Amino acid sequence: xxxxxxxxxxxxxxxxxxxxxxxxxxxxxxxxxxxxxxxxxxxxxxxxxxxxxxxxxxxxxxxxxxxxxxxxxxxxxxxxxxxxxxxxxxxxxxxxxxxxxxxxxxxxxxxxxxxxxxxxxxxxxxxxxxxxxxxxxxxxxxxxxxxxxxxxxxxxxxxxxxxxxxxxxxxxxxxxxxxxxxxxxxxxxxxxxxxxxxxxxxxxxxxxxxxxxxxxxxxxxx
Amino acid sequence: xxxxxxxxxxxxxxxxxxxxxxxxxxxxxxxxxxxxxxxxxxxxxxxxxxxxxxxxxxxxxxxxxxxxxxxxxxxxxxxxxxxxxxxxxxxxxxxxxxxxxxxxxxxxxxxxxxxxxxxxxxxxxxxxxxxxxxxxxxxxxxxxxxxxxxxxxxxxxxxxxxxxxxxxxxx
Numbered sequence: 001x002x003x004x005x006x007x008x009x010x011x012x013x014x015x016x017x018x019x020x021x022x023x024x025x026x027x028x029x030x031x032x033x034x035x036x037x038x039x040x041x042x043x044x045x046x047x048x049x050x051x052x053x054x055x056x057x058x059x060x061x062x063x064x065x066x067x068x069x070x071x072x073x074x075x076x077x078x079x080x081x082x083x084x085x086x087x088x089x090x091x092x093x094x095x096x097x098x099x100x101x102x103x104x105x106x107x108x109x110x111x112x113x114x115x116x117x118x119x120x121x122x123x124x125x126x127x128x129x130x131x132x133x134x135x136x137x138x139x140x141x142x143x144x145x146x147x148x149x150x151x152x153x154x155x156x157x158x159x160x161x162x163x164x165x166x167x168x169x170x171x172x173x174x175x176x177x178x179x180x181x182x183x184x185x186x187x188x189x190x191x192x193x194x195x196x197x198x199x200x201x202x203x204x205x206x207x208x209x210x211x212x213x214x215x216x217x218x219x220x221x222x
Numbered sequence: 223x224x225x226x227x228x229x230x231x232x233x234x235x236x237x238x239x240x241x242x243x244x245x246x247x248x249x250x251x252x253x254x255x256x257x258x259x260x261x262x263x264x265x266x267x268x269x270x271x272x273x274x275x276x277x278x279x280x281x282x283x284x285x286x287x288x289x290x291x292x293x294x295x296x297x298x299x300x301x302x303x304x305x306x307x308x309x310x311x312x313x314x315x316x317x318x319x320x321x322x323x324x325x326x327x328x329x330x331x332x333x334x335x336x337x338x339x340x341x342x343x344x345x346x347x348x349x350x351x352x353x354x355x356x357x358x359x360x361x362x363x364x365x366x367x368x369x370x371x372x373x374x375x376x377x378x379x380x381x382x383x384x385x386x387x388x389x390x391x392x393x
Contacts, residue, residue: 033301038295046285062289066296073300143281150279169280175247179290194241197276204279 002096014084021085043086046092053154053166054060054097062102068093083194094163100160131210153204161196168193231255236266244273 021042027035044065051064071092079088154162167173167181175189182189205212236259242248243256260267 014291033297036300037293040296044288044292045285048288052286058286061286062292065292069296070300070303090373104319142283146279146281150281153279165280169277170282175242175245190242193245197241201280203277 007185016083019086022081023075025079025081025085028073035071039085043089044069046086047089050090050093051097052170053151053170054101054162064093064096068096069094087177087180091183094181096161098163149204149208152202153207156203156207157196157199159198160190164189164192165196165200231259233259233266235271236263237262240266240269240273244270246275278281 003042020193021039022037024039047065047068048061051061051068055064057062066149072089075092079085079141154165157165163182164178165179168175173181175186178184178189179186184192236256239248239252239256243253248256260270
């Protein structure tokens, strides 16, 4: 996961960040508003970055982040420090986002056909035909345009897949961090990512067939 | 290259490991085996290339600016909320009772209903010319005594009429 703390030694920086978070949590629980404001300041930018992957509306993004911090505040006494504060906060944010989607009629669970049960081979004929296609952004595409297309494709994906793609590809979280946040196994993270990428590729080629590159023959048993 | 059981490492072994390899999540013996295989297998190198290409779609977009004073505002809401949880609608926050909220809401609703009934009864009694002193049971008692008074007046009037009729017939 990306961190804001700059240090030559990442492990030491993470330990320092965890210690600071722990102090701020403790002071907040003692009723110190400045400590809570410091926690919000430390993580607000990253939560805004996360929320904007799920909503185009600036007001809605702000609502998601605000709701996340307020939920975190009301549950602060339950923070066990077994995970990092940001992992704990991130989990609240993801649940807030998914709950919001559910309220709007998008069900993150019902939107998929038992992804963990259907296995890797079950992603359908269309996926099979696109599996060997290279889909790289056209070099002439501006960065913003690439980002816009990616977002458009992501919006079409079931939330359960979009979530892991955001975590892995945009938030640069490790499999372990994703597993901890979503409270699923590493194997589930891996299979969900695999299927999410297949869906992404499939949807991208549906919407933008021009991005299909040269196909390859795939492995031949070397 | 062979695996720990001295079985040859094939493309079938390599393919499922490629996403993890590209994600930097593959280490140890499996990572070594795949790296050796890739040096020999152009087809699997091509798969690695495809995986890498797809990841190029995920570019970090521009940062979303955090609104001015956001942290202070959220802190204010959090500390003003006490045991309650606050949920914003649009940019304007509103209070939503969550912790123990259902009891408070039920009590508030019962209180409102009682006030509404009281208001209707008061209005009804005022319309009939009663004051607040007659509200409730007092009002009903007042109605009964009024009825008794009228009945007594009627009885007295009937008695007077009977006497008058008897006097006339006596004449």
